[in-house]
Amino acid sequence: ALTDSDAARTPTAPEPPCEAPPRIEPAAKDHAAGGDEAGDRKPPTTDASIRVSVAVLDRLMNFAGELVLGRNQLLQTIANGDRRSLESVANRINLVTSELQENIMQTRMQPVGNVLSKFTRVVRDMCKSLGKQAQLVIEGKEVELDKSIIESLGDPLTHLVRNAMDHGLETPEVRERLGKPPQGTICLKALHQEGKVLLVISDDGAGIDAAKLRRKAVEKGLLTADAAANLSDREALQLIFAPGFSTAEKVTSVSGRGVGMDVVKTNFERLGGTVEIETALGRGTTITVRLPLTLAIIPSLIASCGEQRYAIPQGNIRELVRVRPETRQEMLGRVNRSEVLRLRGTLVPLVRLRALLDVASEDRSADRGVTNIVLVETGRMLFGIVVDQLHDSEEIVVKPLGQHLKGISFLAGATVLGDGRIALILDAGGIARRLNLHVAQEDASAHSRVTDQSATVKEQIATLLFANHPQERFGVPMSVVARIERIRASQIDTVAGQQVLQYRGGTLTLLSLDRCIQARQTPETDRLYVVVFRHGGREIGLIAPQILDIRDLPAEMDTTMFREPGVLGSAVIEGHTVRFLDVFELGNTQHAVGRASRPASQLPAAAETGERKPRILFAEDSTFFRKKVQKFLEHEGWEVVACEDGAEAWSKLCDPGFEADLLITDVEMPNMNGFELCEQVRRSPRWSQLPVIAVTSLAGDADRANGIHVGITEYMVKLNRDELLATVSRHLGVPLLAD
Numbered sequence: 001a002l003t004d005s006d007a008a009r010t011p012t013a014p015e016p017p018c019e020a021p022p023r024i025e026p027a028a029k030d031h032a033a034g035g036d037e038a039g040d041r042k043p044p045t046t047d048a049s050i051r052v053s054v055a056v057l058d059r060l061m062n063f064a065g066e067l068v069l070g071r072n073q074l075l076q077t078i079a080n081g082d083r084r085s086l087e088s089v090a091n092r093i094n095l096v097t098s099e100l101q102e103n104i105m106q107t108r109m110q111p112v113g114n115v116l117s118k119f120t121r122v123v124r125d126m127c128k129s130l131g132k133q134a135q136l137v138i139e140g141k142e143v144e145l146d147k148s149i150i151e152s153l154g155d156p157l158t159h160l161v162r163n164a165m166d167h168g169l170e171t172p173e174v175r176e177r178l179g180k181p182p183q184g185t186i187c188l189k190a191l192h193q194e195g196k197v198l199l200v201i202s203d204d205g206a207g208i209d210a211a212k213l214r215r216k217a218v219e220k221g222l223l224t225a226d227a228a229a230n231l232s233d234r235e236a237l238q239l240i241f242a243p244g245f246s247t248a249e250k251v252t253s254v255s256g257r258g259v260g261m262d263v264v265k266t267n268f269e270r271l272g273g274t275v276e277i278e279t280a281l282g283r284g285t286t287i288t289v290r291l292p293l294t295l296a297i298i299p300s301l302i303a304s305c306g307e308q309r310y311a312i313p314q315g316n317i318r319e320l321v322r323v324r325p326e327t328r329q330e331m332l333g334r335v336n337r338s339e340v341l342r343l344r345g346t347l348v349p350l351v352r353l354r355a356l357l358d359v360a361s362e363d364r365s366a367d368r369g370v371t372n373i374v375l376v377e378t379g380r381m382l383f384g385i386v387v388d389q390l391h392d393s394e395e396i397v398v399k400p401l402g403q404h405l406k407g408i409s410f411l412a413g414a415t416v417l418g419d420g421r422i423a424l425i426l427d428a429g430g431i432a433r434r435l436n437l438h439v440a441q442e443d444a445s446a447h448s449r450v451t452d453q454s455a456t457v458k459e460q461i462a463t464l465l466f467a468n469h470p471q472e473r474f475g476v477p478m479s480v481v482a483r484i485e486r487i488r489a490s491q492i493d494t495v496a497g498q499q500v501l502q503y504r505g506g507t508l509t510l511l512s513l514d515r516c517i518q519a520r521q522t523p524e525t526d527r528l529y530v531v532v533f534r535h536g537g538r539e540i541g542l543i544a545p546q547i548l549d550i551r552d553l554p555a556e557m558d559t560t561m562f563r564e565p566g567v568l569g570s571a572v573i574e575g576h577t578v579r580f581l582d583v584f585e586l587g588n589t590q591h592a593v594g595r596a597s598r599p600a601s602q603l604p605a606a607a608e609t610g611e612r613k614p615r616i617l618f619a620e621d622s623t624f625f626r627k628k629v630q631k632f633l634e635h636e637g638w639e640v641v642a643c644e645d646g647a648e649a650w651s652k653l654c655d656p657g658f659e660a661d662l663l664i665t666d667v668e669m670p671n672m673n674g675f676e677l678c679e680q681v682r683r684s685p686r687w688s689q690l691p692v693i694a695v696t697s698l699a700g701d702a703d704r705a706n707g708i709h710v711g712i713t714e715y716m717v718k719l720n721r722d723e724l725l726a727t728v729s730r731h732l733g734v735p736l737l738a739d
Contacts, residue, residue: 050107050108050110050147052107056103056106056107059103060100060103060104060107063096063099063100063103064100066096067093067096067097067100070089070092070093070096071093073089073092074086074089074090074093077089095502095504095505096505098504099504099505101297101395105146105297108146108147108148109144109145109146109147109293110144110145110146110147110150111141111142111143111144112140112141112143112144112145112150112153112190112197112199113138113141113142114150115150115153115154115157116138116141116157116188116190117138117141118154119136119138119157119158119161119188120136120138122158122161122162123135123136123161123165123186126162126165126166127165130165130166131171132165132169132170132171132172132184133172133182133183133184134165134169134183134184134185134186135183135184135185135186136186136187136188137185137186137187137188138187138188138189139187139188139189139190139191140189140190140191141190143190143191143192143197144293145197145291145293146292146293149271149291149292152267152270152271153199155267156263156264156267156268157188157199157201159261159263159264160201160264160287161186161188161201163261164186164201164203164205164285165186167205167206168184168186168203168205168206168207168284168285169184169186169203169204169205169206170184170205170206178282180204184203184204184205185203185204186201186202186203187200187201187202187203188200188201189202189708193290193704196290196291196292196293196315197290197291197292197293198288198289198290198291198704199288199289199291200286200287200288200289200705200708201286201287201289202284202285202286202287202708202709203284203285204283204284205284205285206281206282206284207279207280207281207282207283207284207285208237208240208277208279208281208285209281210231210233210236210237211236213236213237213239213240214228214229214231214236214239215228216239216245216246217236217239217242217245220244220245222239222242222245223239234380237277237279238277240261240277241261241262241264241265241275242262243262245261245262268289268291269429271291271292272291272292272313272315272412273289273290273291273292274289274290274378274379274429275287275288275289275379276288276290276379276380276705278705278706278709280709283709284709286705286706286708286709288704288705290379292313292315297395297396297397297398298311298313298314298315298395298396298398298425299313299314299315299393299394299395299396300312300313300314300393300394300395300396300415300425301314301317301320301374301390301391301393302390302391302392302393302394302417302423303353303372303374303385303387303388303389303390303391304387304388304389304391305353305354305357305359305387305388306354306359306388308357308359308423308424309391309417309421309423310353310387310423310424310425310426311394311396311415311423311424311425311426312374312376312385312425312426312428313412313425313426313428314393316376316377316378316428317374317375317376317377318375318376318377318382319375319550320372320373320374320375320390321341321343321372321373321375321384322370322371322372322373323341323370323371323373324369324370325369325370328371330342331343332350332371335347338350339352339386341373341384343375344551344552348375348382348383348384349383349384349437350373350383350384350385350386351383351384351385351386351431351435351437352386353385353386353387353388353426354386354388356410356431356434356435371386372386372387372388372389372390373385373386373387374387374390376428376431377428378428378429378432379429381432381437383431383432383437385426385431394417394418396415396417396423396425397415397416398412398413398414398415398425399413399414399415399416400413400414401413401414405424409427409430409433409434410426410427410430410431410433410434411424411425411426411427411430412425412426412427412430413425460552460553460554460555461477461478461479461552461553461555461718462477462478462479462550462551462552463475463476463477463478463550463551463552463553463580464476464477464478464481464484464531464544464547464550465547465548465549465550465551465573465578466529466531466544466545466546466547466548467545467546467548468513468514468519468520468522468544468545469519469520469521469522469523469545470523471520472519472520472579473548473573473576473577473578473579474513474519474544474578474579474580474581475553475578475579475580475581476531476533476542476580476581476583477580477718477720478550479717479718479720480533480583480584480720480721481531481532481533482532482533482534482539483532484529484530484531484532484544484547485503485529485530485532485541486527486528486529486530487501487527487528487529487530488526488527489524489525489526489527489528490526492510498510499511499512499543501530501541503539503541508530508532508539508540508541509538509540509541510530510540510541510542510543511540511541511542511543511586511587512543513542513543513581516566516586517564517565517566517567517586518564522543522545523545525545528543528544528545528546529543529544529545529546529547530542530543530544531544531583533583533587534722535583535584535587535588535722536587536722540583540587542581542583542586551573553571553573553578554571555622555624555625555718556622556623556624557569557570557571557580557624558570558571559624562579565582565585566581566582566585566586567579567580567581567582568580568581568582568624568628569624584632584721584722612659613637613638613639614638614639614661614662614732614734615638615639615640615641615659615660615661615662616633616638616639616640616641616660616661616662616663616664616728617641617643617649617652617653617660617662617663617664618630618633618640618641618642618643618649618663618664618665619642619643619644619645619646619648619649619663619664619665619666619669619674619677620642620643620644620664620665620666620669620695621644621645621666621668621669621670622666625666625718626642626644629664629695629718629724630642632721632725633725633728636725636728636729636736638728638732638734641660645669645670645671645672646665646669646671646672646673646674646676646677647671647672648671649663649665649672649677650672650677650680650681653680653681653684653686653687660687660690661732662690662691662693662728662731662732663677663681663690663691663692663693664692664693664694664695664728665677665678665692665693665694665695666694666695666696667694667696667707668696674694674696674707674712675706675707675710675712678692678694678707678710678711678712679710679711681711682710682711691713691714691731692711692712692713692714693712693713693714693715693716693724693727693728693731694707694712694714694715694716695716695717695718695724696715696716696717696718713731714727714731
């Protein structure tokens with residue numbers, strides 16, 4: 001709704017601009033006439049405005065009032081010289097400021113559907129001009145992005161859609177000869193993943209021929225014949241981003257001039273995004289664009305090199321590694337005169353920030369005998385940045401660089417830290433390009449990698465390890481962790497026997513392991529950690545006194561030794577027994593939510609309703625995961641048919657008398673993996689519309705893109721019980737049972 005003041009400010013406007021920015025429609029017309037050009041045009045200067053809900057304005061007013069109260073308390077505390085109350089007042093102001101910031105950022109968020117909706121007309125017009133048949137499928141219109149990012153998406157996305165129509169989809173005659181339906185499909189999908197937004201543009205056309213790309217590169221003089229022959233298929237795909245490169249046989253109004261894809265990539269990278277391509281010859285191409293939610297405020301890790309501090313956006317950080325003197329020889333080495341880190345069986349290239357910046361001052365980390373490494377990820381590239389010292393995390397406000405620093409490709413901007421210092425913001429993608437880093441090991445495709453290794457590689461799960469007591473260690477799957485907070489023990493209150501924490505304007509229920517399971521009492525300490533996870537639509541905190549590490553651990557474990565509600569199983573890690581926790585069972589304890597879970601005897605039976613239970617076909621080779629997931633699915637009253645691999649699941653689907661409403665599959669399985677199973681399902685006339693949910697520990701961008709390409713409906717990380725149940729409920733059209 002518009003407020004009266006909004007209307008008063010724009011009396012001459014026929015209607016306030018609340019949908020797509022004004023520049024989008026002209027951009028589409030330019031492309032229709034200009035072909036491949038994605039354009040680097042600046043938007044015309046307009047009187048920009050946004051539509052804001054009255055409810056949002058009310059919340060902003062409330063937080064502004066809270067901020068005024070906090071200011072008054074601060075002034076009073078300083079005037080009285082009451083230092084003991086100062087920390088409490090500061091915490092209050094910090095909390096209110098964070099909430100105010102989040103709500104203000106919400107006013108800038110707009111649905112990506114404002115941009116995606118226009119492509120229906122673009123596809124329809126191109127079908128007429130190219131003599132092709134195509135349907136456009138748009139998913140995730142409700143996903144929101146910052147207004148400044150939304151305004152910059154129109155041109156590059158238009159170029160990608162036009163490329164899919166012109167280069168990707170075949171003519172109806174060719175498609176029928178290949179056994180495809182005459183009408184092709186282009187899918188635009190937006191979804192949230194790991195704090196970012198993924199835009200996936202896919203088609204079921206001809207795909208990209210890597211051999212043809214190599215030949216064209218040699219013909220145009222971009223590469224020598226020997227260099228082209230040494231390129232892997234994945235490296236060859238990157239040639240389409242080279243300036244002046246085109247695979248079109250002739251120049252037309254739509255394509256052939258080699259202008260556009262390099263600009264498309266540059267435009268997305270300017271927004272802090274990355275572009276990845278997956279293709280299968282004869283089956284189609286998937287382009288995945290990964291974008292930040294906003295460019296205004298970015299959570300970052302502060303590191304130092306010499307006397308200067310630098311900010312590394314947390315969206316690029318995979319993990320932090322500290323190499324101690326006794327493990328230096330084992331973990332650090334050189335390959336082809338380049339430094340590498342040996343980490344869990346892989347070689348990760350290293351970049352010393354000191355060398356990149358040509359800093360001549362003394363290396364402080366050498367004095368302490370430790371090497372601090374920040375592992376960052378940009379697209380498919382994973383590498384480590386060696387820094388002198390790691391500091392705290394901060395939410396930074398991005399400021400543009402001055403004229404004298406704008407030419408430095410590995411700097412994304414600057415910011416002012418809380419202590420008044422200036423910190424330069426590092427661009428992980430710029431560093432990789434500056435040093436010409438490449439992926440060390442190329443595979444033919446994610447699909448073939450899974451096929452070759454699924455029978456021999458044991459599945460691993462990223463696990464947070466912590467100590468509740470010096471003699472007790474526990475693990476929690478990282479897939480269920482929303483965030484980790486560090487607090488003072490004095491901040492914990494006890495209300496009616498329940499430990500709680502005043503947190504983000506509300507109350508966070510806390511779990512203490514010694515109250516939930518058979519565990520020793522936590523020793524008294526001033527500082528401790530809280531692992532926050534979501535359960536039943538609310539957040540709950542698990543007290544973790546000492547964080548030890550985040551590691552990839554084998555999924556198989558002993559499920560009999562320490563079996564009790566809230567404990568998945570146990571394993572011996574480096575000589576220590578580690579118990580793996582089921583935070584959802586812990587969340588159902590009386591201490592967590594003040595009530596117990598509904599016993600199975602109270603679940604409604606199918607006979608009472610007179611309807612068949614929803615039936616789920618579940619393929620999982622791990623006995624532990626198969627039993628665990630089957631248990632909580634059946635707890636919801638659904639029938640589960642469990643299979644040990646994809647081949648067994650497919651044999652069930654081939655039975656004419658078998659009925660299923662949903663397929664849940666692991667990816668890494670022997671005999672037939674999840675991707676192969678999904679391909680069989682999509683080719684089957686009977687099961688082509690069956691929803692397929694992949695639950696796996698493979699959560700990288702490439703795996704997700706490959707899953708989407710073969711037809712997986714949803715891609716989820718294992719052991720996130722609430723998210724999986726909500727997704728299954730949505731696809732079955734059956735509400736979840738209330739506890």
